Amino acid sequence: MRKFNIPEEKKYFYFFSFLLFITMLYVGHLLNQIGLHMYVNRINSTSIQYEEFRKMKLPASRIKKVKKDTDKLEDLTISMLINDYELSGKKNMKKRDIKKLVLQVSENKTYQELKKYYYEILNDIKYFPVPLKENGEPYVTFEDSWYADRNYGGARKHEGTDLIPEYNVTGLYPIISITDGVVEKIGWLEKGGYRIGIRSSSGAYFYYAHLDSYAEGIEEGDEIKAGQLLGLMGDSGYGPEGTTGMFAVHLHLGIYIDTPAGELSVNPYYILLYLQSQ
Template sequence: MKRSLLLYLLGIFFLGILTVMGTNSLREYAALSLLHDAVNESEGFRNQWLSEEVSQELDTFCGEQGVSRGDLLTVLMLDHRFDLTGVDLKDYGKEQYSDSLNRQWGRKPEALQALRESYEAIWDDLVYFPVPESTVNEEATVAFDNSWMFERTFGGKRGHEGTDVMAGINQRGYYPVVSMTDGVIENIGWLTKGGYRIGIRGPHGAYYYYAHLAEFARDFPKGTQVRAGELIGYMGDTGYSEIEGTTGNFDVHLHVGIYIRTKDSPEMSVNPYWILKYLESHKLSYAF
């Protein structure tokens, strides 16, 4: 009887080991199957699907483990098929991160490096949420939803390649807009869809697009260096017209777009929603 019980318990023990090994092998296989030359152009990558928990824990984990946001997300996203819903970084250690990185690097180094550079471009230059918090008016709030690829019809049917940060006070020119990153102003002026807009190229190569501004903070010639947190303009409702200065076609808001360069695309859009959710806890304070 005792011998049978011992054999039963040993069987359960080894079955548990095999289950863990099998789960790890399946996870590794899944990650490697996703890793190909155009992975940074896939819908999974472009969605940038984090979670509330990961966005809140990201800085703490990276600081404790000594890794960048871009490096961590490269590995995490591959391990979880580009969807971090339900992932808790408190259960994820440096050893697990290193093991996964080494496995992926050993199998497909070039594809992994391209993906890594894309995550670094998007995440490693981020410093501030683009709209500061008011210190004098508690009603001067902003809100945004995940409207990635929702239908838009002006100029023809298309997907919404950005996130709209909506003004709680619908008054053009009231809310200041700051640069989320250091960078260089690459484009500035009027666009039919975007109204008054500024495009800033970050140090790691991502292009940060701020549209529908009421006005610019000052004269910014192309090539001007800006710092993260620098005032670049004021939230407005300009655009949806070929006539420069047109306002009133929609409520006051800031359209945020983020683009990267890939092997086959000079301008690949990614979903800014979770980037902005992460930056919500990184707001400057302004008296407005």
């Protein structure tokens, strides 16, 4: 059998290369552990930043993952906590690192509370509230008007999203329920006009305002299915019952959750982008 003799200097080269490789692996692992430890400390030492959370800056791709697998709520909650509630341009953490973080913060009240809110808001959403055209194009446009200034009834902020139709015609565009749920409120509000509020099965409250009319027979306490007709789009509100025409025809959509501090609104804009894309 032919023997190969490795020069002594190459033996040293291979040996030190192997040592360098092992050292780099160890240092990489150590840095990763330090990073995870910093994230754990950060989560354990903070409370929910409600104003940032309420902006709900969730890419449609992340919502889609949660809808396919509710275990992804852990990923979403951790990612929002360590990225200041802003995921645009941020890389996803490795699955094994997420699992390590979840194990270490699973009893943390901030993590538990935030995860609960995302579950309540996202778990039941199914349909865009204004059915699309036969060709799949939308009848409405909308933009992120969260916290824009409003003046009726005094200076205040806009806590929802307005969906504006092609034609400024009342009673033309059907409004359907985004979720399964129960009719919690129906009737006139000075600012919201003819409105209907659906409490979803998971706990979030979906508020549809400025309707022209309601679907026949809907009453408080009725069970509603996702996709069920709620009424027709209108321009009601900003005055005593029956007031119309104070603004252009549109649907105002609001989403609310119950918190220890009371009811809070969250931005529907990114949820609507997701629903429209489905």
